[in-house]
Amino acid sequence: MSQGYYLQALSGVIKELLPRKCHKDFDAWMQNGTLRLAPKHGGNGMQLARLDYQAVFLIEDLPFKELDPALVLATVAAWLQDxxxxxxxxxxxxxxxDVEPIDDRTADLTISVQFSEPLFLLPDAAGPIAYGGQRYSVAPYEVWVAETGQVRVNGGQPGSTEEQP
Structure with missing residues (x-):
């Protein structure tokens, strides 16, 4: 995930949990962001930087007798760990x-989460970003991970770690 996708994805999970009448009173945003330059090639694309930011999720007038704030907090904790x-x-x-009571039925619930996400670039001849003599688009890309491999040392047989004369 990249480009604030954690904010978007967690917002969706929280919103699914809320009663429909609370959707209009839900908001989420980024603040205190830092763009940490951390270029790293990834085969099919590259990580140009990391987006470090605080995500704030606000549910105003949460009917806490209908939806226990602990359920929202547990959902956030589970999502973060998964x-x-x-x-x-x-x-x-x-x-x-922070839970701020409004009256005997509702409260405002604010949750702040620090995120660090990669900012991915995908090669694209018509892309809007020029970097290192190539054009790119901001987009996630598939990372290929080797599941098996062979090691050859000085012309040895596959799997050999001994030097050959």
């Missing part, structure tokens, strides 16, 4: 949240 597999590697802090 999807954002780089959190530990980048030492991202745990999410913050």
């Amino acid at each position: 999807v954002d597999t780089e959190r530990e590697q980048f030492e991202l802090p745990d999410p913050d949240y």
Whole structure:
């Protein structure tokens, strides 16, 4: 995922959980962003940078007797652990949240999550981005991972790690 896809994807998961009447009172945005330059070739494309940002999710007038805020928080925690597999590697802090009671039936729930996402470029002759003498589009690309391989050392047989005379 890239280009704020974590924000978009988690927004969708939270919105699915909310009663339909709460959809109009749900908002999500990015703030405190940093564009960390970290170019890395990936075969079919490249990572140009990392987008580090704080995602804020706001549910106004959450009917907490109808939908327990703990259910929303558990959903966010589960999604982060299933999807954002780089959190530990980048030492991202745990999410913050705030529940502000409005009356005896509703509260505003704000959840803040720090994300670090790759900004991917895909080669595209007509792409809008010029970088390193080529044209690119901003888009995720398929990363191919080798599942098997052979090692040859100094002309040895496949799998050989000994030097041949």
